[in-house]
Amino acid sequence: MSLVFDMESFAGRASSRSDERVDVLSIFVREMPVAVAMVDREMRYLQASDGWCAYYKLDLSELIGRSHYEVFDILERWKEFHRRGLRGETLARERDCFAVNGGVMWLQWEIRPWGGRDGAPEGLLMYCEDITARVAAEDLARAREAQLRAAIEAMPDAVSISDRDGNLEIYNEAFATFHGFSSQEACPRSLEDYGAAVEVCDLDGGRVPVAQWPVSRALRGETAIGEEYVLRDRKTGREWAVRCNAAPIRDEAGGIAGVVVARRDMTQQRRERGVREVLHRQYMDLVDNSPDAIARLDAEGRYVFVNRRGVELAGVELEELLGQRPGAVVLGDVGYWQAMVRQVVATRQMVATEVRSKTRIGNLRVRMAPEVDADGAVASVLLTATDLSALDAAEQQATERQSLIQAVFDASSKAVLAIDGDGRIQLANAVVTQIFGYPMEGLPDGGVDGGAVCRIVTRVPAGWTSGSLAADAPGGGVDGAAQEWIGVSGYLPDESV
Numbered sequence: 001m002s003l004v005f006d007m008e009s010f011a012g013r014a015s016s017r018s019d020e021r022v023d024v025l026s027i028f029v030r031e032m033p034v035a036v037a038m039v040d041r042e043m044r045y046l047q048a049s050d051g052w053c054a055y056y057k058l059d060l061s062e063l064i065g066r067s068h069y070e071v072f073d074i075l076e077r078w079k080e081f082h083r084r085g086l087r088g089e090t091l092a093r094e095r096d097c098f099a100v101n102g103g104v105m106w107l108q109w110e111i112r113p114w115g116g117r118d119g120a121p122e123g124l125l126m127y128c129e130d131i132t133a134r135v136a137a138e139d140l141a142r143a144r145e146a147q148l149r150a151a152i153e154a155m156p157d158a159v160s161i162s163d164r165d166g167n168l169e170i171y172n173e174a175f176a177t178f179h180g181f182s183s184q185e186a187c188p189r190s191l192e193d194y195g196a197a198v199e200v201c202d203l204d205g206g207r208v209p210v211a212q213w214p215v216s217r218a219l220r221g222e223t224a225i226g227e228e229y230v231l232r233d234r235k236t237g238r239e240w241a242v243r244c245n246a247a248p249i250r251d252e253a254g255g256i257a258g259v260v261v262a263r264r265d266m267t268q269q270r271r272e273r274g275v276r277e278v279l280h281r282q283y284m285d286l287v288d289n290s291p292d293a294i295a296r297l298d299a300e301g302r303y304v305f306v307n308r309r310g311v312e313l314a315g316v317e318l319e320e321l322l323g324q325r326p327g328a329v330v331l332g333d334v335g336y337w338q339a340m341v342r343q344v345v346a347t348r349q350m351v352a353t354e355v356r357s358k359t360r361i362g363n364l365r366v367r368m369a370p371e372v373d374a375d376g377a378v379a380s381v382l383l384t385a386t387d388l389s390a391l392d393a394a395e396q397q398a399t400e401r402q403s404l405i406q407a408v409f410d411a412s413s414k415a416v417l418a419i420d421g422d423g424r425i426q427l428a429n430a431v432v433t434q435i436f437g438y439p440m441e442g443l444p445d446g447g448v449d450g451g452a453v454c455r456i457v458t459r460v461p462a463g464w465t466s467g468s469l470a471a472d473a474p475g476g477g478v479d480g481a482a483q484e485w486i487g488v489s490g491y492l493p494d495e496s497v
Helices: 002-014 018-031 050-056 076-086 132-153 173-179 191-197 214-219 267-288 308-314 334-347 389-411 430-436
Strands: 036-040 045-048 091-100 103-114 123-130 158-163 168-171 198-201 224-233 239-250 256-265 293-298 303-306 351-355 364-372 378-387 415-420 425-428 485-490
Touching: 018 036, 018 045, 036 050, 076 091, 076 103, 076 123, 103 132, 132 158, 132 168, 158 173, 173 256, 191 198, 214 224, 214 239, 214 256, 239 267, 293 308, 293 364, 303 308, 308 378, 334 351, 334 364, 334 378, 389 415, 389 425, 415 430
Parallel strands: none
Antiparallel strands: 036 045, 036 123, 091 103, 103 123, 158 168, 158 256, 198 224, 224 239, 239 256, 293 303, 293 378, 351 364, 364 378, 415 425, 415 485
């Protein structure tokens, strides 16, 4: 105890006379703010501080002139300490444990000789303090620190705890592994040493100044969550991506006592994210350049995405579509489309319809399909709209062509058949009925063999020319490259039935 150590030497400097020195020392003992007592060689009390009297619940008058052994029942252990002190030895314990009334008491104590006469001390200065509560608090703090160390050691993240100056005090094994340090003992302690080993960069490769590091910001009271950086080993040049969380540690008064920082290696995730971003861009390019209109609706049927073709078909700006429902801007009849959305959400199945319109939108085939989340609930609805204008035009052209062909067939004075690649009759004019004796709707399917129509008549009328059924008839040869149509024609001879 420094106060006890110093007071005798101060008293000695205050007076060269022994009796005056004793008086000064007695005054110091009396005014000491801790439990201190002064005894002579026979262990009789010369003085005691208020703290000593309060601790032992005695009045000073009950102590002065009386032997310490008379006032207290002293253990032999303490008597031996007293004897050693009176022989000139100084004894002290920072923490000493005693069993008291079935419990434990912790004391901090000191026994120190004072004065000197005839080659021996004139007495003892005795100091003691009950530190049981303090020891319990320190033990609790150590237990909590051990729990904290065990907790952060079990964490996969690189965790460190710094003091209010940013110096590293606690960190786990993952911290050393994460940074490539050989062991925890090899980890840097100060921010300066850390910066000498590792360079902190932003995601674009620019150097981040120390003042902007997560630990520095947390020391200013900021909380950083999900901050991403690139670390570069100054020796090896190795780089790795990191995500940091940092927060200040505050004391009871609200001041900043330190900082805790957790770091996670995001190198693999960043690489995978880059791949996903490339794939997403490719997907969006496909979607945006699709000839079909593609849109995404939320579960309530509002546009959240529309591709370029969809915007072109709508004929309005994208901003005018987003947040609106189908029918509010284009497609008409909001209620119809909302019912369709509700059906998709309820059944979780695709629904399709066709819209016929004489407006600029034209004819569309619209499909709605559910997009489900991880829990199986419909999170959104994918809408696709195919412009049927070109298809309708092609079908109209095909119908007109078919009608034209049929008209040509019917106007011909020859018997004309149109046979597909499988030998099935697709078209025939009225002369065929006259020649073969079949009504138009009852012509049988016939095979094609050697360039002739087989077994669709029981006899071939005299005068039918072989060239009429030649393989090189319009439409292509039957035994050569397959053709869609084979045209077969012939005149009705005079002698035919």
